Amino acid sequence: MRHLSIFANLQPERLVNIPFRPIVTKYKAGEALYFQGATANALFTVRSGIVKITKSLADGRSHILYLQSKGSLLGWDSFVEETYSQNAIAVTDCEVCRLPEHELNELRRSDLELDNAILHRWVDSMRKAENKMLELSIKKGPEKLATLILDWCAPYPPGTWVDLPLTRGELGETLGLTVETISRFLADWRKRHLISEQHHQIRIDNIEALEEIARR
Amino acid sequence: MRHLSIFANLQPERLVNIPFRPIVTKYKAGEALYFQGATANALFTVRSGIVKITKSLADGRSHILYLQSKGSLLGWDSFVEETYSQNAIAVTDCEVCRLPEHELNELRRSDLELDNAILHRWVDSMRKAENKMLELSIKKGPEKLATLILDWCAPYPPGTWVDLPLTRGELGETLGLTVETISRFLADWRKRHLISEQHHQIRIDNIEALEEIARR
DNA sequence: CGCCGTTTTGATAAAACTCAATCATCGTGG
């Protein structure tokens, strides 16, 4: 029963290693874990790699809601047994832990703490979502992109090369900007030595300047 | 114990009438139920009127996340006993039902169904939030505003006058646009007889045309 | 080496913001 308190403790690192029935699956970059509209029959946690959660309009325009990495929970539509309201697509090759809906509910029924943990997840994800709304509506291009880069690199020591396996298009789709706009901002910042790029890696060279851009 | 299944049934109309200890409070237009940063010590439901949920950046820029009306739950930060991450401000005079945090948790502990109900609320609000992100990032001005008006008037029969107690500024703040931009769109639509305005009411005169604008 | 998808760059247009001035509306107090 320990695995439930793992859930409850809200520690992503441990969530990734639930030692029971869920199935570990590998996805190659570009493959989908699930699509918008499909029956929501499983909950996922990411063990390694990056998964993008997108949502599309009928006319084909789409947006990246979140970029999920190790420890993230995806497919919470399955909590209420309906259909997925988003797409989940592997950005890089990744390893994912899949917990079928019936086992999920079995699990929930067997542990009182679990619902409390889910509550915390709720509050967490709502805050994340609301912060993103704020960003999307208030900030302009450079602010958004600088914020994303700073957040992305935040877990690493300053001045290190960080993998950034996203295309310009994907960056644009998470910020509500076009490929060209992203490309121009990055080109400009490279010229001004705020950042460097190499293969699919990025390095922040002048964090103060970037923070300045990010905050207004 | 009936009041708990009221919660569980997720029927806003009944939630509004929980027959026990929560306190009914009245707020005048412009008054705040709570502010970002304050200790989250109570959950609210709206009984009448409109409450705007806003979030501000350090530099003063702010955004309206939601417009809540009868049946809405506000202040879910109180589920985890932290601080409110948003502001809640009465747009119109309103009546609100306030459930202190300790009673909320007492209530939760006493009913197994309740957590399931909260789960449904979670899924609901996440979907709402994600739809809004999509709107904010993908759609342009006229699309956003037309969508808002259509949604706002949707509960009423076509061609009826509907109260719209929001200023142009507030409309702008929910859509990520400025006062002037909103004013121009509305003026244009009035000229073209898509809508009419009167006091603080709006009427849709040509729903097809407005839907056309809303969808692309 | 050549192909394909991505990125860059430029030119132009569209969308939205800013600033500024004027106009309405409504509640208040004389």
Added chain:
DNA sequence: CCACGATGATTGAGTTTTATCAAAACGGCG
């Protein structure tokens, strides 16, 4: 009851931001 002031709405002109379209350069991979 009317003038006043305050707040919100409108409108115009000019500017900034971002999108769009098009073409060229780059980079990895078979």
